[in-house]
Amino acid sequence: xxxxxxxxxxxxxxxxxxxxxxxxxxxxxxxxxxxxxxxxxxxxxxxxxxxxxxxxxxxxxxxxxxxxxxxxxxxxxxxxxxxxxxxxxxxxxxxxxxxxxxxxxxxxxxxxxxxxxxxxxxxxxxxxxxxxxxxxxxxxxxxxxxxxxxxxxxxxxxxxxxxxxxxxxxxxxxxxxxxxxxxxxxxxxxxxxxxxxxxxxxxxxxxxxxxxxxxxxxxxxxxxxxxxxxxxxxxxxxxxxxxxxxxxxxxxxxxxxxxxxxxxxxxxxxxxxxxxxxxxxxxxxxxxxxxxxxxxxxxxxxxxxxxxxxxxxxxxxxxxxxxxxxxxxxxxxxxxxxxxxxxxxxxxxxxxxxxxxxxxxxxxxxxxxxxxxxxxxxxxxxxxxxxxxxxxxxxxxxxxxxxxxxxxxxxxxxxxxxxxxxxxxxxxxxxxxxxxxxxxxxxxxxxxxxxxxxxxxxxxxxxxxxxxxxxxxxxxxxxxxxxxxxx
Amino acid sequence: xxxxxxxxxxxxxxxxxxxxxxxxxxxxxxxxxxxxxxxxxxxxxxxxxxxxxxxxxxxxxxxxxxxxxxxxxxxxxxxxxxxxxxxxxxxxxxxxxxxxxxxxxxxxxxxxxxxxxxxxxxxxxxxxxxxxxxxxxxxxxxxxxxxxxxxxxxxxxxxxxxxxxxxxxxxxxxxxxxxxxxxxxxxxxxxxxxxxxxxxxxxxxxxxxxxxxxxxxxxxxxxxxxxxxxxxxxxxxxxxxxxxxxxxxxxxxxxxxxxxxxxxxxxxxxxxxxxxxxxxxxxxxxxxxxxxxxxxxxxxxxxxxxxxxxxxxxxxxxxxxxx
Ligand SMILES: Nc1ncnc2c1ncn2[C@@H]1O[C@H](COP(=O)(O)OP(=O)(O)OP(=O)(O)O)[C@@H](O)[C@H]1O
Ligand SMILES: [Mg+2]
Numbered sequence: 001x002x003x004x005x006x007x008x009x010x011x012x013x014x015x016x017x018x019x020x021x022x023x024x025x026x027x028x029x030x031x032x033x034x035x036x037x038x039x040x041x042x043x044x045x046x047x048x049x050x051x052x053x054x055x056x057x058x059x060x061x062x063x064x065x066x067x068x069x070x071x072x073x074x075x076x077x078x079x080x081x082x083x084x085x086x087x088x089x090x091x092x093x094x095x096x097x098x099x100x101x102x103x104x105x106x107x108x109x110x111x112x113x114x115x116x117x118x119x120x121x122x123x124x125x126x127x128x129x130x131x132x133x134x135x136x137x138x139x140x141x142x143x144x145x146x147x148x149x150x151x152x153x154x155x156x157x158x159x160x161x162x163x164x165x166x167x168x169x170x171x172x173x174x175x176x177x178x179x180x181x182x183x184x185x186x187x188x189x190x191x192x193x194x195x196x197x198x199x200x201x202x203x204x205x206x207x208x209x210x211x212x213x214x215x216x217x218x219x220x221x222x223x224x225x226x227x228x229x230x231x232x233x234x235x236x237x238x239x240x241x242x243x244x245x246x247x248x249x250x251x252x253x254x255x256x257x258x259x260x261x262x263x264x265x266x267x268x269x270x271x272x273x274x275x276x277x278x279x280x281x282x283x284x285x286x287x288x289x290x291x292x293x294x295x296x297x298x299x300x301x302x303x304x305x306x307x308x309x310x311x312x313x314x315x316x317x318x319x320x321x322x323x324x325x326x327x328x329x330x331x332x333x334x335x336x337x338x339x340x341x342x343x344x345x346x347x348x349x350x351x352x353x354x355x356x357x358x359x360x361x362x363x364x365x366x367x368x369x370x371x372x373x374x375x376x377x378x379x380x381x382x383x384x385x386x387x388x389x390x391x392x393x394x395x396x397x398x399x400x401x402x403x404x405x406x407x408x409x410x411x412x413x414x415x416x417x418x419x420x421x422x423x424x425x426x427x428x429x430x431x432x433x434x435x436x437x438x439x440x441x442x443x444x445x446x447x448x449x450x451x452x453x454x455x456x457x458x459x460x461x462x463x464x465x466x467x468x469x470x471x472x473x474x475x476x477x478x479x480x481x482x483x484x485x486x487x
Numbered sequence: 488x489x490x491x492x493x494x495x496x497x498x499x500x501x502x503x504x505x506x507x508x509x510x511x512x513x514x515x516x517x518x519x520x521x522x523x524x525x526x527x528x529x530x531x532x533x534x535x536x537x538x539x540x541x542x543x544x545x546x547x548x549x550x551x552x553x554x555x556x557x558x559x560x561x562x563x564x565x566x567x568x569x570x571x572x573x574x575x576x577x578x579x580x581x582x583x584x585x586x587x588x589x590x591x592x593x594x595x596x597x598x599x600x601x602x603x604x605x606x607x608x609x610x611x612x613x614x615x616x617x618x619x620x621x622x623x624x625x626x627x628x629x630x631x632x633x634x635x636x637x638x639x640x641x642x643x644x645x646x647x648x649x650x651x652x653x654x655x656x657x658x659x660x661x662x663x664x665x666x667x668x669x670x671x672x673x674x675x676x677x678x679x680x681x682x683x684x685x686x687x688x689x690x691x692x693x694x695x696x697x698x699x700x701x702x703x704x705x706x707x708x709x710x711x712x713x714x715x716x717x718x719x720x721x722x723x724x725x726x727x728x729x730x731x732x733x734x735x736x737x738x739x740x741x742x743x744x745x746x747x748x749x750x751x752x753x754x755x756x757x758x759x760x761x762x763x764x765x766x767x768x769x770x771x772x773x774x775x776x777x778x779x780x781x782x783x784x785x786x787x788x789x790x791x792x793x794x795x796x797x798x799x800x801x802x803x804x805x806x807x808x809x810x
Contacts, residue, residue, distance in 0.1 A: 049667075051666070051667055070666070070669070070671065070809065071666060071667050071668065071669050072669035072670070072671065074669075075668075075669040076669075081667070083667065087661075087663060087664045087667045088661070088664050089656075089657050089660045089661045089664050089665070090660075090661065090801075091660045091661075091798060091800075091801055092653075092656065092657065092660065096653055096656075099650070099653060100653055100654065100657050100664075100665070100668055101654070101665075101668030101669050101670060102650075103650065104650070105650055106649055106650060106651065107648065107649055107650070108648055108649055108650055108653065
């Protein structure tokens with residue numbers, strides 16, 4: 001289907017998220033949509049999927065005007081969307097989420113639905129257990145589930161809002177192959193991403209948005225520098241990684257064993273120096289998260305020891321971890337990191353004013369406005385966190401961290417961030433290393449892992465490798481280890 | 488005690504708990520859709536009065552039940568509509584309606600106090616009622632009792648085996664996600680609140696036409712509050728809500744059996760004991776399904792999950808606004 005978006009305007013209060021946006025997507029193509037955080041990509045796609053109503057403008061499909069008042073209308077027209085933050089029902093099982101809205105029949109026909117589900121999973125290399133609770137899955141697994149569900153719906157236009165943030169390289173290759181094949185069969189794909197290499201691999205055309213407006217359109221083969229300049233209005237280059245590692249031992253983890261109802265991790269050991277950055281590599285759900293939660297004091301370890309700056313914190317109270325200067329930044333921003341419904345200012349009260357009875361709003365306002373300016377969060381201190389764009393939520397989350405920390409643990413620190421912001425976040429983090437902070441971070445992005453860390457721990461199905469120096473790892477070797485070879 | 492007395496006691500417990508089953512299941516449907524209808528106690532009173540009065544005046548039980556269900560549905564719809572369309576707080580509106588409807592029932596019902604009225608006939612189910620022990624206790628009842636059995640089973644099937652039921656669970660859990668999948672969240676909430684309210688109305692009429700016949704001031708004596716508590720303790724699961732209703736009925740009749748045995752104990756103790764015992768018993772029933780599951784062989788786990796899965800609907804009481 002050919003889609004013409006014409007003159008779309010959409011404002012949220014004072015913020016104009018889309019200003020006279022017009023984009024034409026040809027039938028059977030894979031069309032990229034690029035732009036920095038807060039550029040208005042998600043807003044535009046939500047309008048196209050019927051989730052939001054535009055203030056003005058129209059959408060035409062194959063020349064005919066579409067009236068989209070709700071997602072039901074869009075689904076009826078064969079337009080489906082994978083949302084940036086998984087829009088599913090955490091309390092229900094994988095299969096229930098898959099079945100929800102799938103057909104109009106009366107009986108569930110679980111047997112038949114399960115067969116469809118397994119077929120699609122096999123086709124796309126997705127491994128999900130139908131009876132697992134979706135709330136227990138990783139963000140990546142939830143995105144995979146949504147994707148499989150959309151394909152089962154038989155949509156003719158599929159909108160993917162950053163679908164590659166939670167999947168592994170092999171899964172990504174499978175996904176791209178499938179999308180290419182589906183596009184040949186006539187499926188129209190709109191692909192929103194921050195990863196230029198993904199866009200290069202996949203798209204034949206790309207439209208760039210900046211501050212709610214269309215800046216321009218490029219065709220494959222893309223000129224990377226030109227794309228970056230259109231997105232940010234300037235050239236963006238990452239500075240090379242320089243180790244801030246000292247010789248003072250700051251973190252000592254001995255044979256830490258952590259267990260959840262889903263998996264039991266093999267003992268993991270790690271000694272790190274002040275200022276060192278350790279990357280945790282591996283497919284999502286391979287045990288990194290358990291390891292990080294145990295290090296952060298959120299989860300009890302079955303056995304082993306965790307010593308930070310000479311203080312044994314093993315299975316201590318969470319409070320003690322905080323007092324020792326340990327901080328954890330989880331991956332799902334809106335569910336674990338931030339409190340929906342509270343403003344940015346109120347988050348600073350929660351994070352900074354732990355003692356005292358009355359809230360010092362003035363102080364909170366001061367810190368909040370200084371920090372969001374420093375972290376270039378697009379929004380005000382009064383914005384509720386769910387109103388911020390995905391990338392700005394991540395910035396807000398980072399801006400909440402205390403100034404001096406001994407151990408900073410981050411789960412996917414740049415997930416959803418644009419190129420410029422990603423570079424900027426790593427500059428901030430590396431600066432913290434200068435003060436002796438040890439950084440542990442998990443990522444599924446091999447480039448991010450290798451480019452930003454001193455050493456790597458590779459996780460695979462609950463097993464953990466010895467620490468290896470990042471500089472000595474080729475991406476290929478790393479890929480093998482993540483797959484479980486030579487671990 | 489010989490077995491005949493026990494069977495008769497069980498039979499009367501089942502019969503007298505039936506209105507509570509209707510009210511609990513009705514509220515369960517409403518809350519599963521994400522709306523809290525706190526007006527239950529007042530709705531039940533008014534429905535009990537209206538149902539009895541209608542049956543008395545027209546001589547038709549069916550008309551009595553129909554009016555009661557209409558009353559229950561309308562009151563519930565006021566709660567839902569004021570939240571969805573008028574941006575009012577569900578809890579506040581529900582509470583005000585409770586008080587208001589209780590007074591309305593007293594006032595309008597003045598003319599019908601202590602009149603002898605019609606009642607629903609009993610009907611033994613051939614075959615089933617001949618079963619040893621349970622036959623008489625469960626299958627020698629009035630028609631509404633059989634209806635309540637079917638309702639509990641039907642609601643369970645609806646929730647866990649059908650597509651509309653799955654959609655219902657999703658709008659109470661995460662309305663945004665349901666909306667994104669093409670489900671008209673607010674319209675569905677209105678529908679389920681209406682159906683739930685109609686069942687609450689049925690509860691009122693089945694009390695005044697089957698259990699404690701007739702009408703008097705504050706006739707249903709706090710049944711709405713009990714129903715609300717049972718829905719919570721029953722984890723929004725139809726079987727457990729029904730179990731909770733029968734348990735409460737059993738505890739109450741235990742009180743009246745014990746009172747003559749221990750005349751020295753003040754009667755208030757026996758009147759209040761069911762409420763306290765209920766909390767203890769329901770805490771036990773509301774045990775962690777995951778814990779039960781872990782102790783069973785893996786093959787049975789899905790079955791246990793199907794029967795016991797529960798939890799507060801995450802979207803309960805939260806307005807949903809579409810963009
Ligand atoms: N529901 C909302 N209420 C208020 N403001 C909003 C809302 N949704 C989006 N915005 C604002 O609109 C602007 C565009 O947001 P949008 O989510 O479309 O950006 P985006 O291009 O998808 O960014 P990202 O790459 O970070 O996901 C942002 O400034 C954001 O704060
Ligand atoms: Mg976005």
